[in-house]
Amino acid sequence: MPSDFLNRRRFLGSSAALVGLAAFPMPALALTESGARNLVDSVVADINKVIASGKSESAMLRDFEKIFVRYADVPIMARYALGPDARQASKAQLRSFTKAFQGYISRKYGRRFREFIGGTVEVKSTRKIKAGYEVKSVAKLRGEAPFEVTFLVSDKSGKDKFFNMFIEGVNLLLTERTEIGAMLDKRKGNLDQLIADLSAVG
Structure with a gap:
């Protein structure tokens, strides 16, 4: 996949992310293997x-944001991306950050989805993990070697949702946590300024 979209070498290892995400308490699963697989099939179909x-x-881009909100557990992803600063944020700030985060992610990656034109994404396997289900798929794009895309799916929100994604075993959400943390540091911890700037990113 083009380096501008995935920037694979900038991604951090996935093991630390799995430890961090496991810290989120998960309820007894009502989610099924077929439900997790169907969710990913629906995500891929809607993007296409x-x-x-x-x-x-x-x-x-507006449609991509709707897809993200429909299928992703946006609140837990936003809270994880914000990191320890989420504990100091007010409820209003968390709501505003979540809204800004969903728009930022949708615009950032939505512009790259055109690279999928003429390609296919096929779900290959599903297995139960502590936090829900792991759904592995293979993406085949024109002029690119096939690569693995893995979704982590849970029903923590009360609905089947994906809460993270891995590209060839490397964690997307952890990368965003690192980048957003750097953005916040640059603004000397001013969360309101970060929210405003994320909302303004075109």
Whole structure:
């Protein structure tokens, strides 16, 4: 996959992320293997529909944000990405950060999804893990060697949702946590400024 989209070498190892995410308490699972697999199938199908829609980029990005909100456990992802600073944030700040985070992620990665035009993503396997289910798929893009994309799915929110994604075993959410932490440090810990800046990122 093009380096601009995945920037594979900048990703951190996934093992530390799995330890961190395991710290989130999970309820007894009502989620099933078929439910987790169906969720990922739906994510892929909806993304492909947007790509093939022929809409303007701005309209596509709005659709990608809807997909993210529909299928991802956005609150837990946003809280994890914010890191320890989430504990000091007010409820209002957390709500605002979550909204800014979902838009930021949707715009950041949505612009890269056009690289999937003409490609396929096929779900290969599903297995139960402590936090829910791990769903592995293989992406095949034009001019690229096939690569593995793994979704972690749980029903912590009360619905089947994915709460993280790995590209060839490397953690997407941990990378965002590192980058957002650096952004917050640059703003001397001013969360309100970070929220405003994330919201303004085109």
